[in-house]
Amino acid sequence: MAARGRGTGGRNSSHFCPSSSSLAAAAAGSLSSLFLLVSLPLSRASAAPSPSPSPEPAFDYGDALTKSLLYFESQRSGRLPYNQRVNWRGHSGLTDGLEQGVDLVGGYYDAGDHVKFGLPMAFTVTMLAWGVIEYGEEIAAADEYGHALEAIKWGTDYFIKVGEGDTDHYCWQRPEDMTTSRQAYKIDTAAAMAAASIVFRRRSPHYSLLLLHHARQFVAEAKKSYSSISGYNDELLWAALWLHMADAGGDGGWRYLDYFSWDIKYAGVQVLAAKVLMEGGRAQLTDEAEATLKKFRSKAEHYLCACLGKNNGSNVHRTRGYVSGATFLLTVYADYLRRVNQALPCPDGAAGPSELLSAGKSMVDYILGANPMGLSYLVGFGPHFPRRVHHRGSSIVSHKESKGFIGCMQGYDDWYARREDNPNVLLGALVGGPDGNDMFRDERGNYMQTEACTYNTAPLVGVFAKLHRLRRKEDAEQEDSSASISSY
Secondary structure, three states: OOOEOOOOOOOOOOEOOOOHHHHHOOOOOHHHHHHHHOOOOOOOOOOOOOOOOOOOOOOOHHHHHHHHHHHHHHOEOEOOOOOOOOOOOOOEOOOOOOOOOOOOOOOEOOOOOOOOOHHHHHHHHHHHHHHHHHHHHHHHHOOOHHHHHHHHHHHHHHHHHHOOOOHHHOOOOOHHHOOOOHHHHHHHHHHHHHHHHHHOOOOOHHHHHHHHHHHHHHHHHHHHOHHHOOOOHHHHHHHHHHHHHHOOOOOHHHHHHHHOOOOOOOHHHHHHHHHHHHOOOOOOOOHHHHHHHHHHHHHHHHHHHHHHOOOOOOOOOOOOOOOHHHHHHHHHHHHHHHHOOOOEOOOOOOEOHHHHHHHHHHHHHHHHOOOOOOOOOEOOOOOOOOOOOOOHHHHOOOOOOOOOOOOHHHHHHHHHOOOOOOOOOOOOOEEOOOOOOOOOOOOOOOHHHHOEOHHHHHHHHHHHHHHHHHHHHHHHHHHHHHHHHHHO
């Protein structure tokens, strides 16, 4: 997996969670690489079931949902709101952008450090919005809808702010870190804003239109400078698809389709294109565009079959860790197939919607504790979870308890090297996870396994809500069945 050198693993170590700069160097483009990092199957979770399976674990997916949304409050930068629930955090980054003469206060820290990168933040917000679009009712049933909207809006408010003014002031990183095209960040942000505009359409129509306006503006600018953008075809189509859906019947993003290369490798783009085709979105398409999106659906299904191990030997490489991205794609595609009463055609046999959902659920259960370590990789969930997360704010005593200034090197000497548990629990954070042998070392310096990133947790919000609703439905049916037997 890609690493970036930001000095977070120690004084001179590299950083596990990928940056926009390192991802941009990948041949398939930055967004493609980012999604790949959260979409590779578990080394054990997606394996074929044993002849004598153990009883299915009864995880509280509602609790996982609640904690996952709390994690985003832990990652907030800027002036925190009055209803901030993570009370060990305080205001931070209040002078961001001051030296450059632009207001960059707000947004999210993407991992365990204090840097805000445009690509991870845009991806995080887009996946949160996609989860709400697909599973808004389920999230509302768990009484978390308002918190989900707050998580999205914290990101989009920041995007609106930093997107205003001269494009030369569109600064997402420290100048020393800026290596990729700033236009590429606008494309990712356009996708996030378009997706979020769908989420806010009914509850806040004015805000929804504002987001849609910015999304259109950013994509239009990307169109003008497309020839100067190298390796961002995934991002361009990603934004166009979301803009099409957000336009609610308009030609939306389709006017830009002629500018794209069709060698798209991003599984999320392919699944989103398949959704448009399967749910009647082809009305405004030209024959050529429809044919192209059919190819994307074919690629999406090839990927999903590979995740299921039913691709005639051409399966997705099994790697260490968990798979929040793949879990989300399997879950939503199961719903898409169910709506149109279809199955997933795989070389090794068709897979129905229930098989896809079961595969996604097994990955979630692995994350929550159904693994050889018996450990939840979602911090704060269950009795056993990582206690020494590689995270500055979590590992140092809260400023609310100790007002004294802690300098850079003092933090390393007094807190980073401590063997004790972190004083602040980073609830809902999805850490790097186990190695290829399902082993995990809970050490603060083991950043490859103990650091968390916002874009790893974001895809699971909707999935947790979906599984929570299904579990409640199953419990209700069992109660009804028991009542019927008793009455008989």
